[in-house]
Amino acid sequence: MEREMQNDAYNGRGRVMTEEQMEILRKQIAVYAVICDQLVLLHNSLSSYHPFSSGMRPMVGGYFDPMGSSSSSHRISSRHRWTPTSTQLQILESIYEEGSGTPNRRRIREIATELSEHGQITETNVYNWFQNRRARSKRKQPQTTTTANGQTDDVAVTTEERRSCGDSGGLESYEHILFPSPDLGIEHLLSIGKFLES
Amino acid sequence: MEREMQNDAYNGRGRVMTEEQMEILRKQIAVYAVICDQLVLLHNSLSSYHPFSSGMRPMVGGYFDPMGSSSSSHRISSRHRWTPTSTQLQILESIYEEGSGTPNRRRIREIATELSEHGQITETNVYNWFQNRRARSKRKQPQTTTTANGQTDDVAVTTEERRSCGDSGGLESYEHILFPSPDLGIEHLLSIGKFLES
DNA sequence: TCGGTATGAATGAAGG
DNA sequence: CCTTCATTCATACCGA
Numbered sequence: 047m048e049r050e051m052q053n054d055a056y057n058g059r060g061r062v063m064t065e066e067q068m069e070i071l072r073k074q075i076a077v078y079a080v081i082c083d084q085l086v087l088l089h090n091s092l093s094s095y096h097p098f099s100s101g102m103r104p105m106v107g108g109y110f111d112p113m114g115s116s117s118s119s120h121r122i123s124s125r126h127r128w129t130p131t132s133t134q135l136q137i138l139e140s141i142y143e144e145g146s147g148t149p150n151r152r153r154i155r156e157i158a159t160e161l162s163e164h165g166q167i168t169e170t171n172v173y174n175w176f177q178n179r180r181a182r183s184k185r186k187q188p189q190t191t192t193t194a195n196g197q198t199d200d201v202a203v204t205t206e207e208r209r210s211c212g213d214s215g216g217l218e219s220y221e222h223i224l225f226p227s228p229d230l231g232i233e234h235l236l237s238i239g240k241f242l243e244s
Numbered sequence: 245m246e247r248e249m250q251n252d253a254y255n256g257r258g259r260v261m262t263e264e265q266m267e268i269l270r271k272q273i274a275v276y277a278v279i280c281d282q283l284v285l286l287h288n289s290l291s292s293y294h295p296f297s298s299g300m301r302p303m304v305g306g307y308f309d310p311m312g313s314s315s316s317s318h319r320i321s322s323r324h325r326w327t328p329t330s331t332q333l334q335i336l337e338s339i340y341e342e343g344s345g346t347p348n349r350r351r352i353r354e355i356a357t358e359l360s361e362h363g364q365i366t367e368t369n370v371y372n373w374f375q376n377r378r379a380r381s382k383r384k385q386p387q388t389t390t391t392a393n394g395q396t397d398d399v400a401v402t403t404e405e406r407r408s409c410g411d412s413g414g415l416e417s418y419e420h421i422l423f424p425s426p427d428l429g430i431e432h433l434l435s436i437g438k439f440l441e442s
Numbered sequence: 443t444c445g446g447t448a449t450g451a452a453t454g455a456a457g458g
Numbered sequence: 459c460c461t462t463c464a465t466t467c468a469t470a471c472c473g474a
Contacts, residue, residue, distance in 0.1 A: 126465070127454045174455055181460070182453080325450050325469060349461090372451055379464070380449080 128171045133164040138172075142179055149176050326369045331362040336370070340377055347374055 130138065141149075141157060149157065149172075158169040328336060339347075339355060347355065347370070356367040 129454080129466095171454080175453095177459080178453065178455085327450080327470075346462090369450080373449095375462080376449065376451085378462095382463095 128167065130161075130167070130171075130175070131165040134161045134167060137161060137164070138175055138179075142176065149173075326365065328359075328365070328369075328373070329363040332359045332365060335359060335362070336373055336377075340374065347371075 137160065138157075146153065154169050154172050154176075158167055158172045161167045161172065335358070336355075352367050352370050352374075356365055356370045359365045359370065
């Protein structure tokens with residue numbers, strides 16, 4: 047056990063990552079994962095040859111579905127709400143980001159047809175997805191960026207600061223990283239990508 | 245009660261990253277950069293159409309910006325779970341009990357502002373809290389009177405219990421990503437894809 | 443360290 | 459479109 051190592055680093059101060067920093071790194075990595083996924087997907091759609099699945103998500107621990115149900119048929123007969131497959135999600139994000147803006151009833155139908163190739167889906171699902179997608183992204187805006195870190199922080203810092211040092215979530219072996227943010231829109235992807243580039 | 249203290253406490257567990265760990269993360273990011281790059285090249289070669297140039301590899305030397313200027317947008321990233329302080333919790337409970345029932349958007353804002361005096365909090369936190377609070381109390385109801393219809397006995401239990409069981413629900417997003425070994429090439433990438441497919 | 447539980451957060455779907 | 463509900467996921471915390 048080299049637990050002392052970590053203690054050491056902490057005491058060294060400045061040698062450690064804060065939660066915020068780690069979060070940034072996670073996002074960056076997530077961005078790459080998504081980009082890779084997109085690229086594979088794109089490749090598949092263009093080369094129309096034997097497709098490799100766009101799901102790059104390798105399993106962590108015993109987390110992935112042992113293929114039983116994921117064979118492209120989601121357990122519709124099971125129950126409750128529809129969940130887009132990664133492929134479907136990619137396509138939806140693409141369409142959304144294309145700025146087609148308001149998908150008509152006609153458009154919805156097309157999309158649904160297309161997506162049905164990649165899993166069970168209904169037009170209603172598509173419709174709801176777009177509705178929710180828009181509503182959600184709209185609400186994301188006012189959440190951020192106070193001004194600088196001059197004043198607004200003061201209140202916030204006290205509690206959060208203490209927590210920043212804490213947390214983790216089991217990052218003891220950094221061979222794998224978990225990031226829980228399931229939502230990373232393609233538009234964000236691109237913008238972040240640009241950020242990374244410079 | 246003393247949750248914040250718990251969180252805050254640096255207890256020697258892997259809560260911080262050492263330089264060494266950071267370096268590994270950097271390498272992992274670099275790996276993704278290379279993979280993306282290779283994918284782009286592959287794509288281009290197969291389809292003489294190039295939406296993006298292959299120069300996606302960003303900071304293989306510059307690495308990341310520790311929440312410097314640009315990324316200040318999320319100082320409190322979507323990552324950790326917010327936990328109400330005891331004071332906040334009391335206030336929230338009070339408001340909930342008051343039967344205001346439906347906190348409007350306006351009301352939410354007020355509450356958030358008020359609570360921010362007692363610790364870090366966002367409007368979203370408040371919103372979620374009320375949502376969860378309501379849902380939870382609702383679910384607790386059928387537990388009290390056992391024989392209502394004569395058949396709904398342990399309904400409440402099963403629902404909550406379910407997640408522990410056979411998960412395997414919609415696991416299609418990038419919520420978990422395993423980093424490839426540093427020398428992972430594109431062929432591995434593709435084989436992973438195939439593996440997931442079948 | 444491990445497994446269970448409480449609860450914050452994400453999101454599909456329904457209502458208005 | 460906007461708001462609300464219901465369900466599920468992921469994580470913090472705690473006890474064995």
